[in-house]
């Protein structure tokens with residue numbers, strides 16, 4: 383049995399009528415894989431991500447955490463809620479509510495480091511650490527504010 387994008391019982395049987403699981407390279411061309419279980423009755427951007435009725439096909443239901451070797455750690459004490467990281471993250475993995483940065487969605491963050499690059503504070507409010515680093519240990523190693531050269 384091949385494993386791939388449709389390698390779940392729900393996907394293979396319900397949507398494709400397949401008797402066996404199928405892999406990503408066996409999907410019938412042109413098949414429609416809906417992102418949501420039910421028809422949307424309102425603008426989905428008004429529904430919080432964790433409250434959306436995602437279908438099994440939506441990439442939100444899959445974690446990519448195991449792809450990462452380094453991860454961003456967030457330091458609330460320094461953050462100015464500028465939202466730069468939220469705007470630039472290519473995987474929408476910055477969790478923000480009402481323009482307040484809350485943290486990182488580690489299920490979908492791929493560890494690219496873009497959020498760290500665009501963070502404007504001194505020191506940065508996001509820094510990359512090894513995947514195994516505990517948050518408390520990372521925060522204890524946070525650098526001091528850099529003084530401007532005269």
Ligand code: SF4
Pocket residue numbers: 453454470471472473474475476486490491492493494495496497498
């Ligand atoms: S490391 Fe990359 S994927 Fe993860 S939160 Fe930062 S910008 Fe997003």
Ligand code: SF4
Pocket residue numbers: 460461462463464465466467468483497500501502503507508
């Ligand atoms: S870019 Fe930095 S300062 Fe701005 S919201 Fe993100 S963590 Fe906070």
